[in-house]
Amino acid sequence: MRKYMTLFIAALCLASVAYATDSQIWGEMRIQNILGYGQEESWKLGPLFTLLQSKYFAWIFLGVLLGVPLVFFLHYKIVGPKVFPHSHNKHYAFNLFHRTVHQIAAVSFLVLLPTGFIIVFGDFFGGGTLVRMAKNLHGLFTIPFAIVVIPMALMWLKEALFNLEDVKWFMILGGYLSKEKQIINATQFNAGQKMWYWVAILGGITMILSGAFMFFLDFKMEMLHNITGLSQIDLLRVAAILHNVMGFAVVALFITHVYMSMFAIKGAVHSIITGYVEEEEVKILHNAWYKKLKEKGKF
Amino acid sequence: MSRMKFYCDDNRCIECFACSVACAEAHELPTGISRRKVITLFDGIEGKEVSTSIACMHCTDAPCEQVCPVDCFYIREDGIVLHDKEKCIGCGYCLYACPFGAPQFPRDGAFGAKGAMDKCTMCAGGPLETNSEKERHLYGQNRIAEGRVPMCAAVCSTNALLVGDAESVSTIYRKRVAGRGKGA
Numbered sequence: 336m337r338k339y340m341t342l343f344i345a346a347l348c349l350a351s352v353a354y355a356t357d358s359q360i361w362g363e364m365r366i367q368n369i370l371g372y373g374q375e376e377s378w379k380l381g382p383l384f385t386l387l388q389s390k391y392f393a394w395i396f397l398g399v400l401l402g403v404p405l406v407f408f409l410h411y412k413i414v415g416p417k418v419f420p421h422s423h424n425k426h427y428a429f430n431l432f433h434r435t436v437h438q439i440a441a442v443s444f445l446v447l448l449p450t451g452f453i454i455v456f457g458d459f460f461g462g463g464t465l466v467r468m469a470k471n472l473h474g475l476f477t478i479p480f481a482i483v484v485i486p487m488a489l490m491w492l493k494e495a496l497f498n499l500e501d502v503k504w505f506m507i508l509g510g511y512l513s514k515e516k517q518i519i520n521a522t523q524f525n526a527g528q529k530m531w532y533w534v535a536i537l538g539g540i541t542m543i544l545s546g547a548f549m550f551f552l553d554f555k556m557e558m559l560h561n562i563t564g565l566s567q568i569d570l571l572r573v574a575a576i577l578h579n580v581m582g583f584a585v586v587a588l589f590i591t592h593v594y595m596s597m598f599a600i601k602g603a604v605h606s607i608i609t610g611y612v613e614e615e616e617v618k619i620l621h622n623a624w625y626k627k628l629k630e631k632g633k634f
Numbered sequence: 635m636s637r638m639k640f641y642c643d644d645n646r647c648i649e650c651f652a653c654s655v656a657c658a659e660a661h662e663l664p665t666g667i668s669r670r671k672v673i674t675l676f677d678g679i680e681g682k683e684v685s686t687s688i689a690c691m692h693c694t695d696a697p698c699e700q701v702c703p704v705d706c707f708y709i710r711e712d713g714i715v716l717h718d719k720e721k722c723i724g725c726g727y728c729l730y731a732c733p734f735g736a737p738q739f740p741r742d743g744a745f746g747a748k749g750a751m752d753k754c755t756m757c758a759g760g761p762l763e764t765n766s767e768k769e770r771h772l773y774g775q776n777r778i779a780e781g782r783v784p785m786c787a788a789v790c791s792t793n794a795l796l797v798g799d800a801e802s803v804s805t806i807y808r809k810r811v812a813g814r815g816k817g818a
Contacts, residue, residue: 365735366673369688372733381697385731389700454703454725462704462721470723471747549726552739552748572730 359567360553368568378565380572392579396455399587407594414514418601419619424634425611428523433490436483437607440535443480444589446472451582474550481543488536494523495533500623501526509620511599516619523624527595534588541581548574636799637694637713638756640787641807642687645817646794649674649685653786653795657689657754660785661774664740669754670786687786687795689754690715690736698728698737712799714756719772724748756797757784 360368372381429437453460453469460466504526510517519525524532548554548571559570596604600620606612614634618625628634649672657663657670670689676682692715699707699715706721707728717728728751729737739748759776762769769776777784787797796803811817 360729360735361668361671361738365671365688366675368735369733381731381733385697385701388703388727388731389697393703454723457704457723458702460704462706462718462723466704467723470725471743474745474747550748551746552726552729568730568735571726575727575730 357555358553359555364567367566371566371569378569380565380569380576384572384576387576387579393455395583396452396579396586399583399590400452403587403590404594407590407598410511411598414512416599416601417511417516417620419613419616421602421605421613424614426614426617426628426633427610428612429607429610431610434607434610436487436490439479439483440487443476443483446476447480448586448589450476451586474546477543477546480539484536484539484543491524491532495529497526497529498522501529518618518622519620520622521620521624522627523621525621527591531588531592534584538581538585541577542585545574545578545581549578636801638692638798639713639800639803640689640691640756641796641803643794643796643807643810643817644684644686645810645814646792647672647685647687648792648794650791652789652791653687656785656789660757660777663752663774664742667738667740667752669736669738669752687790688734688736689786690732690756691734692756697731697733701727701731703727708761710758714758714778716755716758716760716773717751717753718761719750719752722750724750726751757782 358364371377373379450469450473453466454473457466500520500522504519504521507517509521509525509527510519552571553567556570560566563570563573565573596607600616602613603616617628651672654668654670654672658668661669663669670687672685672687674683674685676684692713694713696707696709696715698717699709702717703725704721704723706718707715708717709715724739724743724747726737726739726748729735729739736753737751738753739751741747742749755773757775757777759765759769759779760773762772764779765776775785782788784797787795796806
């Protein structure tokens with residue numbers, strides 16, 4: 336193990352030396368990078384990134400960070416949580432593998448989000464050591480998430496495909512706007528969960544890739560230049576814009592995910608901790624899945 | 635007070651790289667970092683070949699200063715754009731905003747993490763106490779404080795690289811253009 340780690344670190348070091356000798360930003364390519372700035376036929380990504388980053392990104396992040404929890408706070412006060420008796424029969428829905436993968440992703444997210452916010456509001460924190468540490472942690476905790484994102488995508492792919500029932504779910508927002516327990520005809524995952532799945536997986540992969548671009552900065556990818564016609568620096572601008580915009584969606588839905596599991600449906604979070612889902616909860620919120628389980632003689 | 639500006643007269647630049655080397659030596663920059671670079675367009679095509687020297691251009695409306703998430707940039711009264719390396723986190727945003735590719739990042743952290751950004755200071759040091767040991771170590775010489783010309787312009791053998799307040803620079807250049815009848 337140690338041997339492989341040493342090899343890996345050596346490869347990284349060598350890679351950064353290789354970057355320095357054939358720079359895509361400060362070497363010969365610098366002319367292309369400069370020419371691409373704000374010319375008529377270019378995408379004008381330089382001015383665009385400057386505008387977005389200086390005027391909008393931080394405010395939108397602040398809006399999401401305060402707005403989304405506020406909406407849920409009101410929901411909690413007005414509609415209130417759904418409480419299910421947790422003494423009934425249970426069904427073992429998430430095995431150890433599911434739970435482990437989910438928990439690694441969860442821990443990564445719990446570091447990635449706050450550190451991301453510390454970077455976004457870096458001027459509020461005054462820069463320096465704290466924000467620098469946040470930046471480094473932000474990069475470091477990408478690694479565990481990158482490792483589990485593919486297994487997580489595959490293990491729930493079948494359940495996360497949208498079907499016609501999901502349209503109905505969106506019409507009534509899954510019945511969460513009423514105090515009554517309506518029977519919702521959803522499969523193992525309802526439309527909201529499916530939406531989070533796709534944002535977390537596809538959005539997460541987008542975040543990993545765009546983040547890696549910004550971390551490595553000076554890499555050589557001929558293919559990308561050929562396909563997009565963008566210079567190195569414009570690729571980085573696209574990555575930075577994508578990373579922020581995707582960030583809004585990931586943050587908003589992550590907060591939603593946490594709220595639903597911990598507050599809106601009392602005790603729902605235990606299903607991913609112990610692996611057991613509770614009968615009545617499934618019967619009401621995931622009726623289609625419940626019927627299937629009944630047929631198989633579960634519960 | 636007018637603003638300090640660089641201007642490289644590409645009719646005079648002979649691609650000798652003196653500015654780049656002198657800068658790196660004067661400020662004792664780490665290997666692989668050069669704040670000023672000479673670029674050549676249409677290399678080898680007679681009559682079209684043109685060279686110029688590029689560093690931080692100390693923009694009037696500096697985009698780097700606008701995008702910095704930790705707000706580590708500050709613009710001096712005389713228009714020189716500087717930044718605080720102790721605040722800087724090395725995120726790279728200033729590089730994406732910069733039209734000239736001026737900001738550079740020495741990779742001195744673990745796993746090749748980007749260190750604090752380094753760029754041309756127009757030989758005006760940084761926010762620390764003028765001519766202190768620490769200022770010199772982090773930002774290089776503070777020649778402006780001593781009333782000297784920035785290193786690159788000082789060593790330019792053909793006087794292609796002009797630096798000073800915008801008025802004086804444009805006066806000198808205007809005279810040159812009038813004299814040789816081209817280059818405006």
